[in-house]
Amino acid sequence: MLTTTRKFRILLLTLLTSLPSATALAQTVQGGSDADNPALMVVLVTFCSLVVGLLAYTARQMARLQ
Numbered sequence: 001m002l003t004t005t006r007k008f009r010i011l012l013l014t015l016l017t018s019l020p021s022a023t024a025l026a027q028t029v030q031g032g033s034d035a036d037n038p039a040l041m042v043v044l045v046t047f048c049s050l051v052v053g054l055l056a057y058t059a060r061q062m063a064r065l066q
Contacts, residue, residue, distance in 0.1 A: 019043075
């Protein structure tokens, strides 16, 4: 169980550190300034879902401690 948690944390850290570059890659040269870029919206929705999921996971883990 401990190694699975460690691997999950490494994967999560890798994904979170690659997010700034992912937003730059999602924008095309021509549509980079468009606010309604679909690729950028996908990256942002994925990031927000990840953050909400991690918050829910943390809240569940903290509830188990009490």
